[in-house]
Amino acid sequence: MKKLTTVLTMLLVLSICLVAAAPVTFAADQGQPGTNPNTPEPRDAPITWTPQSLFIPIGPGETDVQHVSFTSQVAIQGASLTVSFPLNRYVTVSPQGPFDLTAGQTKAVDVMTTIPANVAATDGEGGGWLPPIVLGLVQVRAGGQEYNWPLVVTVMRVARPPAIRWTPPEVKLFVDPSAATGTTPPSAQASVTFTTSEAIAGARLRATAPLNRFLDLSQTGPIDLVPGTTYPVMLTAHLSADDSEAIASGALQQEGVAIDNSDSGEARIIVSGWVEVYDAQRVYQRTLPVVITFGPLHIPPVVAWRPPVVTLRLTPGQIAVDRVVTVTSNITIENPTLRVTGAIAPYVTATFTPAVTRILPRTPVPVTLHITSPT
Known part of the structure; x- marks a missing residue:
């Protein structure tokens, strides 16, 4: 030289x-710890639930389904979901696992609560007993290790059914991005109705986050609700160009937007949440679970370097x-x-x-x- x-x-x-x-190809529900030596071990990885807790008022003979999601900050192999005792007598989750998680992956979970019709308020009466309040945890486990933080679930026994009744009791919408025409974004609609057993003055309707970004309601209020009256609501799911870019970049995954991947290299985006009737004092039960599936989507690959620019100096003799x-x-x-x-x-x-x-x-x-x- x-x-x-x-x-x-x-x-x-x-x-x-x-x-x-x-x-x-898009990531299937498979993962393993990253090769970065600075990546924390899976046992140290926090689990973030959206929402962080559930409060479920429910009466005998009723079934309640809530759609939640969680995000793991690092990859976990062979993960499963467990429900603590005695909550597991009334609550089940789907999927239970085992499944693999990649770092930063958001996974959708259904939480189903069922109370038998013959349950009684006191032990020894009827076909069973349900305390006034049952508190428990839904937790991610793998290899005998429990991962913080858990989802806190509170089930409260009510003597009468919730004030709001939705028909149908839940809605699933599918939006095909290829169905867009001209400048009109792709969309899908569903017609639902609800009734109330209570008079509610100044009631309003809303979709919870992140569902409210993708779902429009034909009726938002305020409206004075009369017991026994049926109120129609049109739900419109849509996917704008900005939403597509935000999903592709991963910006929305920390907000409860999940990606369901297939072996064919196509991805489906799953957004879940609830439509609520509320007033200035409270949210009225029961809420309407809504799941929107967008797909198939082709998400362009994007790589990021850290640092993005490297400057090096070679000294004489080096x-x-x-x-x-x-x-x-x-x-x-x-x-x-x-x-x-x-x-x-x-x-x-x-x-x-x-x-x-x-x-x-x-x-x-x-x-x-x-x-x-x-x-």
Whole structure:
């Protein structure tokens, strides 16, 4: 190598392209801890539930279904959901597992509460006994380890049915993005009705977050509700271009928007929540569970480098230098390879350290840059 007599300063702005050797596919419900040595162990990973707790007033002979979701901050393999005693006598969850979670993945969960018709308020009467309040936890477990934080569930026995009755009792809507015409975004509609057993002055209707971003209501109030009167409501689910971009970037996944992936490389977006009747004092039970499925969607791959720009200096006599960076993808990339382009290509090599066969969504992967001095 030609000896350098003066300080040689090389400012290398690295432009590294991530190339998939196989077609890009979306992450199935599979995952494993990331290879980043700074990634916390799964047992230290917090679980975030949306909402953080459930309050379920329910009477004998009734069934209540609530749609919730949770997000794990790191990958967990063989995860399952458990319900603590005595809550598990009345509450079940679906799916129970086992299932694998990728870092940052949001998973939708149905919480079903069922109270037998012959349950009694005191022990020894009727076909069973339900205390006035049953409190318990729904928790993520894997390998004998419980993961914080749990979902807190409170079931309260009521002597009479809830004030609001919806017909049908729950709604599922499917929106096909390919059905958009011109500038009109794709949408789907469902007609529902509700009645009340109480007079409610100044009642309003709303959809909970994140459902309210994707669902419009034909009736929002205020309206004075009369017992026994039937009130129609049209639900319209829609997907705007801005919503599609926000979902593709992963910006909404921390807000309870889940991605259901298939082996074909297509993804379905699942948004769940409730339509509520409320006034200035309270929200009236029962609420209307709504699930919207958008799909199939083709989410473009996006990779992020940390740091985004690397500047290196080689001093006189220095032959080579290594620098470790990380790359993160918004989707699963099978059999990834690295390629260096531009004027720096003769002097820079990039390798996964350690080698990987798959990049999982939102899981940082270390890459070593080896820079050699020009001869």
